[in-house]
Amino acid sequence: MNPIVIAHRGACAYLPEHTLPCVAAAHALGADYIEQDIVLSRDGVPMVLHDIYLESTTDVAQQFPERGRDDGRFYAIDFDLTELKSLSVHERVDPQAHPVFDGRFPVVDLQLRIPTLSEEIILIEGLNKSRGMSTGYYIEMKSPAFHTAAGLDIAKSTIKVLETAQLHYENAPIFFQCFDPETLRYLKHDLQSPLPLIQLVGDNSWEEPPGVDFDLMRSASGLDNVATYADGIGPWVPQLFEADGVTPSQLVGAAHARGLLVHAYTLRADSLEGQFKTFEALHRGVFLDAGIDGVFSDFPDITREFIGSHFNQGGISS
Ligand code: CA
Numbered sequence: 001m002n003p004i005v006i007a008h009r010g011a012c013a014y015l016p017e018h019t020l021p022c023v024a025a026a027h028a029l030g031a032d033y034i035e036q037d038i039v040l041s042r043d044g045v046p047m048v049l050h051d052i053y054l055e056s057t058t059d060v061a062q063q064f065p066e067r068g069r070d071d072g073r074f075y076a077i078d079f080d081l082t083e084l085k086s087l088s089v090h091e092r093v094d095p096q097a098h099p100v101f102d103g104r105f106p107v108v109d110l111q112l113r114i115p116t117l118s119e120e121i122i123l124i125e126g127l128n129k130s131r132g133m134s135t136g137y138y139i140e141m142k143s144p145a146f147h148t149a150a151g152l153d154i155a156k157s158t159i160k161v162l163e164t165a166q167l168h169y170e171n172a173p174i175f176f177q178c179f180d181p182e183t184l185r186y187l188k189h190d191l192q193s194p195l196p197l198i199q200l201v202g203d204n205s206w207e208e209p210p211g212v213d214f215d216l217m218r219s220a221s222g223l224d225n226v227a228t229y230a231d232g233i234g235p236w237v238p239q240l241f242e243a244d245g246v247t248p249s250q251l252v253g254a255a256h257a258r259g260l261l262v263h264a265y266t267l268r269a270d271s272l273e274g275q276f277k278t279f280e281a282l283h284r285g286v287f288l289d290a291g292i293d294g295v296f297s298d299f300p301d302i303t304r305e306f307i308g309s310h311f312n313q314g315g316i317s318s
Contacts, residue, residue, distance in 0.1 A: 017126025
């Protein structure tokens with residue numbers, strides 16, 4: 001099998017992340033899968049949104065200045081669907097209101113909206129029909145414990161949307177991904193989801209989620225454990241390499257030995273992971289040296305082109 005291209009938050013190098021134009025671009029640029037990050041509204045609707053906060057990608061602070069919490073942040077879960085739909089989405093900015101990526105789409109008000117998962121499914125299914133494609137979904141449940149504490153079940157709510165769209169079946173073109181092992185086990189054992197599960201592997205310093213030891217998870221016994229409930233791992237690109245940032249680590253081989261897929265995050269031409277000097281070298285490092293099965297890319301067209309020129313249907317050709 002050729003490695004897969006997962007459009008990270010859509011084709012977010014080119015348009016504001018997770019907006020429908022960004023998703024349409026990802027589809028047109030040749031992504032095999034398009035990523036959806038899911039956060040629930042106060043009324044429990046799965047929205048496609050990367051942060052549990054709203055201020056980095058919307059005009060929430062202008063429209064609802066009194067609705068921030070004591071920490072100064074505006075939480076999506078404090079707003080119902082109608083309110084979230086009134087927000088205008090823009091390119092991501094940092095706390096000082098500077099663009100996170102200078103060379104990307106400008107920070108302007110185009111009246112783009114936060115899509116619901118249902119709306120995004122309508123768009124992707126429509127494009128699959130009109131373009132004769134079968135682009136899939138790569139769905140991350142964000143901060144499940146945070147939602148549980150608010151009395152909401154993000155896994156169940158997400159599955160309900162997929163069931164309504166008749167997409168929750170074995171071999172549907174969908175992966176579920178989560179940093180929280182408990183949620184993946186809940187999906188498999190309690191909710192009996194037939195969809196493949198990817199255990200995202202973070203860095204312990206991020207404390208997301210708190211209490212999960214990702215160093216242990218990458219060890220032999222940790223991977224044995226992951227293989228009992230997941231179909232693959234989603235490591236951070238630097239974890240694919242030794243401390244020098246270019247020599248492949250044992251991780252991919254150890255995962256493959258346990259039958260686990262490896263889909264790493266994230267390839268960005270304007271923010272290179274590891275110690276690679278060019279985007280091309282980074283692509284060579286992850287695909288040809290480390291040997292991963294897929295990658296999240298902000299630039300799905302460039303990653304598509306790399307795979308097209310280096311792999312045949314059966315594997316590496318050059
Ligand atoms: Ca994600």
